[in-house]
Amino acid sequence: MKPLQNDSLIPLYHQLKERLKTSIDDGQWKPGDKIPSENQLMKEYSVSRNTAKKAIEELVQDGLLYRLQGKGTFVAKPKLQQSLMGLYSFSKVFKEKGLVPKDIVIEIKEVKPSYEIITELQLAEEENVIEMKRLRCVDDEPYVLESSFFPKRVVPDISLLKRVGEISLYDLLEEGLNVVVTRAKEAFEPVLIRSEESEYLQTKEGNPALLLERIAYGSDGVPVEFCRSIVRGDRCRFYTELT
Amino acid sequence: MKPLQNDSLIPLYHQLKERLKTSIDDGQWKPGDKIPSENQLMKEYSVSRNTAKKAIEELVQDGLLYRLQGKGTFVAKPKLQQSLMGLYSFSKVFKEKGLVPKDIVIEIKEVKPSYEIITELQLAEEENVIEMKRLRCVDDEPYVLESSFFPKRVVPDISLLKRVGEISLYDLLEEGLNVVVTRAKEAFEPVLIRSEESEYLQTKEGNPALLLERIAYGSDGVPVEFCRSIVRGDRCRFYTELT
DNA sequence: CAGTGGTCTAGACCACGCA
DNA sequence: GCGTGGTCTAGACCACTGG
Incomplete structure (x- = not known):
């Protein structure tokens, strides 16, 4: 797992968003699958929870993910x-x-x-x-x-x-x-x-x-x-x- | 200016969002007008900058506001x-x-x-x-x-x-x-x-x-x-x- | 109970627009 | 140089879900 580029022009949350999107487009995560929690992403990519959250929120906005409180974040149907x-x-x-x-x-x-x-x-x-x-x-x-x-x-x-x-x-x-x-x-x-x-x-x-x-x-x-x-x-x- | 209810079931950013929306619906702020900055809202409503930002971001999402970096936040055309x-x-x-x-x-x-x-x-x-x-x-x-x-x-x-x-x-x-x-x-x-x-x-x-x-x-x-x-x-x- | 997402704070540094 | 929004961090408490 390559780390994100902290000094890049591209915001961290955007880089993370692209990583997550790739995992969906690849078919690595399929509709209905649970993706890693904010805490896991935090550690895995060395970012703050808010940054992980923002990446996820944008993908929710785009209709690629949906979230259930207390359960987790899941891949949406196309x-x-x-x-x-x-x-x-x-x-x-x-x-x-x-x-x-x-x-x-x-x-x-x-x-x-x-x-x-x-x-x-x-x-x-x-x-x-x-x-x-x-x-x-x-x-x-x-x-x-x-x-x-x-x-x-x-x-x-x-x-x-x-x-x-x-x-x-x-x-x-x-x-x-x-x-x-x-x-x-x-x-x-x-x-x-x-x-x-x-x-x-x-x-x-x-x-x-x-x-x-x-x-x-x-x-x-x-x-x-x-x-x-x-x-x-x-x-x-x-x-x-x-x- | 009534303060927001900190102990309410309704999130602060949502209360603030409604306040801002009211100012637009009232016609108090018209399309093209500049609304208070995040810093001003922070002080006025005694919330953190992130909370003020979230209220604004939702209204941007709803198409009621738009933001220009370095200039400010403005009321959008209906x-x-x-x-x-x-x-x-x-x-x-x-x-x-x-x-x-x-x-x-x-x-x-x-x-x-x-x-x-x-x-x-x-x-x-x-x-x-x-x-x-x-x-x-x-x-x-x-x-x-x-x-x-x-x-x-x-x-x-x-x-x-x-x-x-x-x-x-x-x-x-x-x-x-x-x-x-x-x-x-x-x-x-x-x-x-x-x-x-x-x-x-x-x-x-x-x-x-x-x-x-x-x-x-x-x-x-x-x-x-x-x-x-x-x-x-x-x-x-x-x-x-x-x- | 532990883990999840939902909310919130207080601070920080940056890039941009303008005077 | 100052105020704006854009990004980011570290930490906190909450409500909800499930074992």
């Missing part, structure tokens, strides 16, 4: 999952009402990517993608038609994807394929339901809908998923609160 | 304005492209509120509202049709609202009417352009659009504005980033 879950407030609302969400996989296949997908996923030439098309229902009523595209190198074995429905897509990517999504960009705009979509969504062509596009990035910053969703306008309403 | 501005990324995008935003006030009048507006604005019986209808354009092309409703007690003098266009609505409410918006709820859903709207927005009936509804709350938690916007779907795309 933040993005919380955000992703949080965004889809309409599905949460359904669950709160006691309705049952259900996903139907329409098809999973290898396809040649369109020009748009090549650029969004930053694909190499001649690289194919895996498309997974799903109909997401609540109480057997469809409300989202969703196509996810993955670079083939990310999902070498298609059969793994078939377990979607049992567990969430992001858990599947993380546990089955060791792909952790750390960042995502989303864009949305209002559109009209098209005839191909109207069949799946059991609604009329020309009805209002939301087109939602998401690019998810892995921990190395490389795009791992491009997802395009059509959400029925008569079945959803999005809420945000500004404080 | 956070909501930043968020509200941030949300309308499409208008920002227009500005970055060098396009000119412009608002046209269609009408300002006193009306009897609909049932929906009575409940959203928590109106008393027989209380009228002021409606302001605006067409918001970019480069003389309309992109949002917006109606704001205010309880009459909030805007006793209609003529003030006519200055919208020179300065932003929220600055107007704050400076002219002493109404500070501190919180807002928004909801949106995809809809179709209706015929009344199509004339103003110069687009066809049945085209995709976004219906955006916002309730803005004053510092006392009472609703001060209900706003309903129709945004042209072919002229906007909303972006969010999840990290």
Whole structure:
């Protein structure tokens, strides 16, 4: 264990913060693990308790750690999952009402990517993608038609994807394929339901809908998923609160 | 100046934080004002410097204060304005492209509120509202049709609202009417352009659009504005980033 | 009871902005 | 040179958790 540089321009608590962060990013400490106490860090790095505390507090602020009085300090679940879950407030609302969400996989296949997908996923030439098309229902009523595209190198074995429905897509990517999504960009705009979509969504062509596009990035910053969703306008309403 | 309660269940830094927050909410300290230094707070409230610092740091975290090394600690602009501005990324995008935003006030009048507006604005019986209808354009092309409703007690003098266009609505409410918006709820859903709207927005009936509804709350938690916007779907795309 | 995090103090040295 | 915030230390007492 290298000591921290006391004469450095970088504050001690910041150096310590980076050390702790590294241990998390490495996977040395996993979500739910207990990390060393303030007292242990104090001795190990020869800093005061307040300095150790400040390093930890910043990581709590960043959402990487959480603390329980009398118990200890623990590694938090990656933040993005919380955000992703949080965004889809309409599905949460359904669950709160006691309705049952259900996903139907329409098809999973290898396809040649369109020009748009090549650029969004930053694909190499001649690289194919895996498309997974799903109909997401609540109480057997469809409300989202969703196509996810993955670079083939990310999902070498298609059969793994078939377990979607049992567990969430992001858990599947993380546990089955060791792909952790750390960042995502989303864009949305209002559109009209098209005839191909109207069949799946059991609604009329020309009805209002939301087109939602998401690019998810892995921990190395490389795009791992491009997802395009059509959400029925008569079945959803999005809420945000500004404080 | 009452001293803080040293034997209280509430931590000293939290008590101090509330005192400081009150001075801001009161309007005693206004945005841009310099607040007392850590040294002054130390003496004034008989606490250690670290305690004063912690109170200030939390308020910085909350976005109410900002600090400049060597200069002092200052009151920040209300956070909501930043968020509200941030949300309308499409208008920002227009500005970055060098396009000119412009608002046209269609009408300002006193009306009897609909049932929906009575409940959203928590109106008393027989209380009228002021409606302001605006067409918001970019480069003389309309992109949002917006109606704001205010309880009459909030805007006793209609003529003030006519200055919208020179300065932003929220600055107007704050400076002219002493109404500070501190919180807002928004909801949106995809809809179709209706015929009344199509004339103003110069687009066809049945085209995709976004219906955006916002309730803005004053510092006392009472609703001060209900706003309903129709945004042209072919002229906007909303972006969010999840990290 | 020992160990944890939560709070608090009294002091110290530093880098920065400004007159 | 002085006041500001930024960092850091050494020590203290507390409330909570668990064995």
